[in-house]
Amino acid sequence: MTIISAPAGSGKTSLLRAWAGRPGQRHRLVLVQVQRDQHDTQQFWLALLDAVRHATGASSGAELPAATPDFNAPAMVDRVLSELADARGGVTLVIDDLHELTSPEAPAQLTRLLTSLPADVHAIVTTRHDVRLQLHRLRLAGELAEIRAADLRFSERETRELLDASGVALSAAGAALLHQRTEGWAAGLRLGVLSLAGHPDPEQFVAEFSGSDRTVAEYLIAEMLDRQPPDVQDLLLRTSLLDRVNGELADLLTGRPGSEQILLDLEDANAFVESLDPGRTWFRYHHLFADLLRLELRRTLPAEIPALHRRAAGWFTQHGQVADVIRHTQAAGDWPEAARLLADHSFSLTLDGQAQTMQALLRAFPPGADHPELALVRATVDLAQGRLDEAAAYLVVAETYAETAPPDRQRRLQVAIASLKLSLARRRGHLAGVVEQARFLASPVTGPSDEDIALGSDLRAVALMNLGIAEAWALGLPDAERHLREGAVLAREIGRPYLEVACLAQLGFASLVLHSFATIRRRCREAIALAERHGWGTEPVIAPALIMLAGTMVWTGEFDEGERWLRRTEPALQTDTGPDLRLHAHMASGLLHAGRGRHHEALDEFSAAKHLRSQMEGSHAWDSQMTGWLLATQARAGLPDRARGLLAALDDERASSGEIRNARAVICLAEGNPAGALGVLHDVLDGTAPVLGHVTVIEAQLLAGLAHRQLGDERAASQAAERALALAESDRLVLPFAMTGSAGLLEALPRHQTAHAALLADILDVLHGSSPAARQQSSLPPAEQLSPGELRVLRYLPTNLSRPEIAGELSVSLNTVSTHLRSVYAKLQVRDRSSAVRRARELRLLAAGRTR
Amino acid sequence: MDAAPAPYMIRINGHLGATVLSAFPALAPQHHGAYTVLTGLLDRSALYGVLAEIEALGLDLLEVQKLTSDRKSPEPGGSHSK
Numbered sequence A: 001m002t003i004i005s006a007p008a009g010s011g012k013t014s015l016l017r018a019w020a021g022r023p024g025q026r027h028r029l030v031l032v033q034v035q036r037d038q039h040d041t042q043q044f045w046l047a048l049l050d051a052v053r054h055a056t057g058a059s060s061g062a063e064l065p066a067a068t069p070d071f072n073a074p075a076m077v078d079r080v081l082s083e084l085a086d087a088r089g090g091v092t093l094v095i096d097d098l099h100e101l102t103s104p105e106a107p108a109q110l111t112r113l114l115t116s117l118p119a120d121v122h123a124i125v126t127t128r129h130d131v132r133l134q135l136h137r138l139r140l141a142g143e144l145a146e147i148r149a150a151d152l153r154f155s156e157r158e159t160r161e162l163l164d165a166s167g168v169a170l171s172a173a174g175a176a177l178l179h180q181r182t183e184g185w186a187a188g189l190r191l192g193v194l195s196l197a198g199h200p201d202p203e204q205f206v207a208e209f210s211g212s213d214r215t216v217a218e219y220l221i222a223e224m225l226d227r228q229p230p231d232v233q234d235l236l237l238r239t240s241l242l243d244r245v246n247g248e249l250a251d252l253l254t255g256r257p258g259s260e261q262i263l264l265d266l267e268d269a270n271a272f273v274e275s276l277d278p279g280r281t282w283f284r285y286h287h288l289f290a291d292l293l294r295l296e297l298r299r300t301l302p303a304e305i306p307a308l309h310r311r312a313a314g315w316f317t318q319h320g321q322v323a324d325v326i327r328h329t330q331a332a333g334d335w336p337e338a339a340r341l342l343a344d345h346s347f348s349l350t351l352d353g354q355a356q357t358m359q360a361l362l363r364a365f366p367p368g369a370d371h372p373e374l375a376l377v378r379a380t381v382d383l384a385q386g387r388l389d390e391a392a393a394y395l396v397v398a399e400t401y402a403e404t405a406p407p408d409r410q411r412r413l414q415v416a417i418a419s420l421k422l423s424l425a426r427r428r429g430h431l432a433g434v435v436e437q438a439r440f441l442a443s444p445v446t447g448p449s450d451e452d453i454a455l456g457s458d459l460r461a462v463a464l465m466n467l468g469i470a471e472a473w474a475l476g477l478p479d480a481e482r483h484l485r486e487g488a489v490l491a492r493e494i495g496r497p498y499l500e501v502a503c504l505a506q507l508g509f510a511s512l513v514l515h516s517f518a519t520i521r522r523r524c525r526e527a528i529a530l531a532e533r534h535g536w537g538t539e540p541v542i543a544p545a546l547i548m549l550a551g552t553m554v555w556t557g558e559f560d561e562g563e564r565w566l567r568r569t570e571p572a573l574q575t576d577t578g579p580d581l582r583l584h585a586h587m588a589s590g591l592l593h594a595g596r597g598r599h600h601e602a603l604d605e606f607s608a609a610k611h612l613r614s615q616m617e618g619s620h621a622w623d624s625q626m627t628g629w630l631l632a633t634q635a636r637a638g639l640p641d642r643a644r645g646l647l648a649a650l651d652d653e654r655a656s657s658g659e660i661r662n663a664r665a666v667i668c669l670a671e672g673n674p675a676g677a678l679g680v681l682h683d684v685l686d687g688t689a690p691v692l693g694h695v696t697v698i699e700a701q702l703l704a705g706l707a708h709r710q711l712g713d714e715r716a717a718s719q720a721a722e723r724a725l726a727l728a729e730s731d732r733l734v735l736p737f738a739m740t741g742s743a744g745l746l747e748a749l750p751r752h753q754t755a756h757a758a759l760l761a762d763i764l765d766v767l768h769g770s771s772p773a774a775r776q777q778s779s780l781p782p783a784e785q786l787s788p789g790e791l792r793v794l795r796y797l798p799t800n801l802s803r804p805e806i807a808g809e810l811s812v813s814l815n816t817v818s819t820h821l822r823s824v825y826a827k828l829q830v831r832d833r834s835s836a837v838r839r840a841r842e843l844r845l846l847a848a849g850r851t852r
Numbered sequence B: 001m002d003a004a005p006a007p008y009m010i011r012i013n014g015h016l017g018a019t020v021l022s023a024f025p026a027l028a029p030q031h032h033g034a035y036t037v038l039t040g041l042l043d044r045s046a047l048y049g050v051l052a053e054i055e056a057l058g059l060d061l062l063e064v065q066k067l068t069s070d071r072k073s074p075e076p077g078g079s080h081s082k
Helices: A012-020 A041-056 A073-086 A106-115 A137-138 A156-165 A172-182 A185-198 A202-211 A217-225 A228-241 A248-255 A257-266 A288-302 A302-318 A322-331 A336-351 A357-363 A374-384 A388-404 A409-425 A431-442 A450-475 A477-493 A497-505 A507-511 A517-533 A540-555 A558-575 A579-594 A598-613 A624-638 A642-648 A657-671 A674-685 A694-710 A713-727 A734-741 A742-746 A757-765 A772-779 A788-796 A802-808 A812-828 A833-842 B044-057
Strands: A004-005 A028-031 A091-094 A120-125 A144-147 A272-276 A284-285 B005-012 B028-032 B035-042 B061-066
Touching: A004 A012, A012 A028, A012 A120, A012 A257, A028 A041, A041 A106, A073 A106, A091 B044, A106 A137, A106 B044, A120 A540, A137 A144, A144 A156, A156 A185, A156 A734, A172 B044, A185 A217, A202 A217, A217 A272, A228 A248, A228 A288, A228 A833, A248 A302, A248 A812, A257 A272, A272 A288, A284 A288, A284 A517, A288 B044, A302 A322, A302 A388, A322 A336, A322 A357, A336 A357, A336 A374, A336 A409, A336 A450, A357 A374, A374 A388, A374 A409, A374 A642, A388 A409, A409 A431, A409 A450, A431 A450, A431 A540, A450 A497, A450 A507, A477 A497, A497 A517, A497 A540, A507 A517, A507 A540, A507 A788, A517 A540, A517 A713, A517 A788, A540 A558, A540 A579, A558 A579, A558 A802, A579 A598, A579 A833, A598 A624, A624 A642, A657 A674, A657 A694, A657 A772, A657 A833, A674 A694, A694 A713, A694 A734, A713 A734, A713 A742, A713 A757, A742 A757, A757 A788, A788 A802, A788 A812, A788 A833, A812 A833, B035 B044, B044 B061
Parallel strands: A004 A120, A004 A144, A028 A091, A091 A120
Antiparallel strands: A272 A284, B005 B035, B005 B061, B028 B035
């Protein structure tokens, strides 16, 4: 890694360009120039990723991620690193003007990138001043080279070479004087050369310059400007207030055509103008040069500056560059107009991932110019960052203002306020508030301009999403599904993939109860695939689908797979996503632990979920389920007294729900009171108690089975187990059997009595050796491990079922069973069925006690 | 940290012309030999704004000194020179 750290005008960028363009370069070059005052690191990282992909030829593959409102910087660093690792043959990564990256998180992110680079990547960073990167490790390893101002300074000999190469005829004494006066400062020398080229008396020029006390840059820029034709001078001055300029913009600001040619000529003359794109349509001025030009403009044409900014704002408006429009409107001093613009675009800027830019624009308002419109902006910022109380307070201010606003503003403000209140209510879990605020959806989007309609559509799509989520919580599931789908369709129409993914990510949750687990799983996978196409595979926006998918895995007993999906949500949950999402994640983790019989870990997760639930307002349909699992887990973890205490605090309506009745039955069983358990379960089993779904009934059947068994009624126990299996068959649910600890109950079920032998086998597979594969690994060499199919056949070996009967049980052909058996014998190194059983027991592939 | 504005003296190499001086409207310039001395009341953020401006304009910063109430005029070679 190389750091080039030197003041403005030291020639850092020129050095880089010359170095990168030298012949014989084998490394591929990735060059990113940090934009001026880059507040949102996301734009920088996206530009970097894009540059890496272009240079390594990976751009044809995955789409470049779009900006999101909840940017996940660590994940982005990982992505850049992995793309760099995939690039073969060496890459030179150049980051120019690092000091412009002003975000406080930037140094940590960059440190991680720069200290984790693959071996064949060389990074070069330029900066005006030292930035706080933690690079000790690189320095100690001798992998860090530093180029500083003294290294970049021209020597006297180099000064002469520069003059010769530029065709300037100057005596040795003149060259020495120029070198001495500029102290070898690159920008000074280049400015000097510009003035000297074609000067009638170069010696005289150097002598006057040397005799002047003026600072180098100011003197030479004034000289250089003086030597330009008036139209060029005028162009440079008037366009200096832009961060970047093109011919059209320059024509607009000068009121003259032909600007593009002037810009091209200036770049060709090396006159501190650089093109930004290969097509040479956009240009920027050297920062130092631009700053001095701006000062000169302010001094010489002060009265014209506001008008120039207004013209620039007009051009950026036509080209949809909102942040630039607002910046120039502010610079023109049109504060109320700037406030109105920022209020109108705060929502889309947030969606475009420009929250930091928005905050910088907000800070740019002078204290006296704090317009009431800005309350809406502040509410948007606070809401996006999870400061809900502050957001609510600003919304009150915005509402008060909206009441007195001119009629044309009023409706627009009210729609924006309603949409924000809807988001706020949803984040707080306040369902009634959501439905109340969603009324504006009933009226169509109208407005005098396309912009009005676009804003209205953004707000509508978000409102539909929030409404859908709220309805899913309230078990208004068909409505939830419909609204989420409408939101997704609208989002696609208006080109807001972020909102489309956000709506679809919630569809899995809205499908619970209503649809099969297979459907939920498919919907989650579709949403995840769409998110991945945009590079958002681990972003918070897709977390609801990741969690719901993990949940379906846990329900079908695929615990390891479920755990993997849950882990994928962890980075997303570190950003602020509101209590509802984290609550889902804790519930899924709790179920995973409960399924594995880890009651104490499960209890921690369910308790965390309950705590988050207390941060949400109002009552929710899922409450009884959450509370039920919490109570049941307490009882199973040996804390039935605590469970009783919580139970006593529940109101009658909740206490009579199927889910709480199940929990009460678990407590009774833990207290050694099976008869009591059967008593509470009665209403669930006969269908009188309200239940959330068939899962509750499966649980109740299993608990009844366990109670019957404790009472010695094996027949009733088997009947209950069989009913539970029948209900679990279509979704192939395993979790209820695992959570209730029904292994013994299922094993006691005679094989010939069940119509669900295959499911039963799968369930027992999970219940015994919660990870049979793991145990197997320790005892059998990898090549000898049994496949799932072989394990399934193996399970029938201790029974007296014949091979055709086993084939029938497993719904496979006799041929398949025979093939599996042959390879089981081979892998276990045995010759017959009974030694296979013995060997399998030794290897703990079969539970010791399971003989039938 | 002092929140109230305090008088500061900033010494820069070379004579600053009208264009560059317009970047420091809050400071009064004086030429001392080959140097320009800028003085004025600055609070913390104003001071760092001035320093950033000096950096951006590529000026050669020689000295920054906070002036105590009894020492309003700069003394060359003060203990804060850098």
